[in-house]
Amino acid sequence: MKKGEGKQPKDMDKQVKIGLMGLGTVGAGVYKILKENRQVIFERAGTEFEITKILVRDPAKPRSLQIDTGLLTANPDDILADDDISVVVELIGGIEPAYQYIEAALKNGKHVVTANKAVIAAHGARLIETAAQKGVDLYYEGSVGGGIPIIKPLRESLVGNQIEEIMGIVNGTTNYILTKMSQEGAAFHDVLVDAQKLGYAEAEPADDIEGYDAANKLVILASLAFQTPLSVRQVYCEGITRITPDDIAFADHFGYAVKLLAIAKRRSDGIEARVHPTFLPKDHPLASVNGVFNAIFVKGDAVGELMFYGRGAGDLPTGSAVVADIVDVLRNRKRGAHHRVETLWENVPLRPMEDVATRYYVRLHAQDKPGVLAQVAASFGAEAVSIESMLQQGRGKDQPVPIVFITHEVKEKQMQASLERIGTLPSIKDIANVIRVEGGRPL
Numbered sequence: 001m002k003k004g005e006g007k008q009p010k011d012m013d014k015q016v017k018i019g020l021m022g023l024g025t026v027g028a029g030v031y032k033i034l035k036e037n038r039q040v041i042f043e044r045a046g047t048e049f050e051i052t053k054i055l056v057r058d059p060a061k062p063r064s065l066q067i068d069t070g071l072l073t074a075n076p077d078d079i080l081a082d083d084d085i086s087v088v089v090e091l092i093g094g095i096e097p098a099y100q101y102i103e104a105a106l107k108n109g110k111h112v113v114t115a116n117k118a119v120i121a122a123h124g125a126r127l128i129e130t131a132a133q134k135g136v137d138l139y140y141e142g143s144v145g146g147g148i149p150i151i152k153p154l155r156e157s158l159v160g161n162q163i164e165e166i167m168g169i170v171n172g173t174t175n176y177i178l179t180k181m182s183q184e185g186a187a188f189h190d191v192l193v194d195a196q197k198l199g200y201a202e203a204e205p206a207d208d209i210e211g212y213d214a215a216n217k218l219v220i221l222a223s224l225a226f227q228t229p230l231s232v233r234q235v236y237c238e239g240i241t242r243i244t245p246d247d248i249a250f251a252d253h254f255g256y257a258v259k260l261l262a263i264a265k266r267r268s269d270g271i272e273a274r275v276h277p278t279f280l281p282k283d284h285p286l287a288s289v290n291g292v293f294n295a296i297f298v299k300g301d302a303v304g305e306l307m308f309y310g311r312g313a314g315d316l317p318t319g320s321a322v323v324a325d326i327v328d329v330l331r332n333r334k335r336g337a338h339h340r341v342e343t344l345w346e347n348v349p350l351r352p353m354e355d356v357a358t359r360y361y362v363r364l365h366a367q368d369k370p371g372v373l374a375q376v377a378a379s380f381g382a383e384a385v386s387i388e389s390m391l392q393q394g395r396g397k398d399q400p401v402p403i404v405f406i407t408h409e410v411k412e413k414q415m416q417a418s419l420e421r422i423g424t425l426p427s428i429k430d431i432a433n434v435i436r437v438e439g440g441r442p443l
């Protein structure tokens with residue numbers, strides 16, 4: 001007999017009926033966890049539960065999961081209009097019709113658990129409001145970082161802090177590609193094709209490699225951390241498609257790793273929210289997060305630095321986060337304590353990107369002749385950009401040579417103005433790449 005088998009929690013409620021929307025990767029993971037760990041979840045939740053309907057696109061589709069096909073439906077009203085179902089778990093993905101279904105469920109007085117970052121990033125504030133008005137729960141732990149607990153820590157465990165900074169590796173595909181590029185010296189496109197073959201990248205990879213997926217997740221994290229509504233359109237977003245093996249080799253030379261980071265910072269005049277490739281000192285905790293793993297680094301004024309690390313995707317890791325939310329709903333329901341977590345919505349201004357200050361890595365190709373460095377230095381100097389390190393690699397008689405600079409901290413608008421000047425210098429062939437540097441200097 002397994003531990004706890006046969007025990008009945010005291011004061012057991014009658015069975016709670018759950019409607020599952022979606023039986024793909026995460027839906028199947030949730031179904032498996034609820035089945036495999038049923039007894040222990042039942043004891044912890046203090047309530048019996050049962051999935052009574054599962055919405056799918058095609059109920060006739062063959063499925064590897066052993067399931068009673070009588071549970072499957074293609075009609076959302078079989079869940080949304082069923083008064084016996086009090087918890088809806090939305091795992092179909094995409095904005096529509098998922099948003100419509102979540103809103104309808106909340107309006108019908110049902111608690112909702114979702115892992116849908118697109119819906120929460122786009123409509124989270126409105127849905128939270130609807131849930132509050134109806135006195136029901138809306139939980140979305142699986143929407144950021146897969147199995148990593150980060151929403152609950154921000155919402156509950158760290159609620160006594162002013163959050164100063166969040167920096168996250170929140171997209172496994174791009175972290176896998178950058179890790180492979182740095183370990184093998186391989187080109188971006190070759191690693192992307194391999195990642196697609198291995199199932200780590202989608203056939204349509206733009207959402208990941210252009211940084212949009214990370215931007216959605218940043219909106220969710222920053223809104224919670226700074227208690228302010230934020231839209232994905234406000235987030236500066238730059239992907240990893242321009243990173244070359246040269247950039248990775250120069251980063252390594254200076255003691256940095258290259259990571260796609262989702263960054264949100266509280267400043268005296270507002271908040272910053274941006275997603276871009278970043279040079280991070282190799283001794284920074286995020287620099288050693290490799291492959292498809294995710295991690296979120298948080299700085300609070302009281303707690304100091306924290307890092308949450310784990311699997312950012314997958315059926316069981318994401319299912320673990322979704323099931324934890326379901327148990328929270330069941331526990332709240334049992335105690336009549338719904339919507340117990342209140343969120344204050346401030347209106348913190350967002351700092352325009354041109355006012356954001358970071359250090360920069362700049363890689364140029366220039367003719368190898370006397371006076372070029374002095375011209376580049378003068379162009380930086382004219383916009384008050386000061387240089388921290390410089391490296392010129394090789395000698396090129398007729399070929400342009402790479403010259404790399406790392407600057408001190410400077411505002412984006414000064415950096416852009418200096419790059420405009422540098423771009424007009426006759427001895428400069430091109431500005432090959434510009435990457436922001438975060439996290440201090442390498443030891």
Ligand SMILES: NC(=O)c1ccc[n+]([C@@H]2O[C@H](COP(=O)([O-])OP(=O)(O)OC[C@H]3O[C@@H](n4cnc5c(N)ncnc54)[C@H](OP(=O)(O)O)[C@@H]3O)[C@@H](O)[C@H]2O)c1
Binds near residue numbers: 026117143313314318
């Ligand atoms: N995959 C991950 O590792 C991961 C991690 C974190 C968060 N998430 C989030 O979790 C959600 C689900 O992702 P997933 O990877 O599990 O998706 P998925 O594998 O594509 O599964 C989607 C499921 O929803 C059903 N479905 C899709 N559109 C529908 C519609 N309009 N009406 C009815 N059913 C519909 C599909 O039905 P059929 O089975 O009939 O096709 C399928 O069962 C997304 O919001 C995603 O962002 C996923």
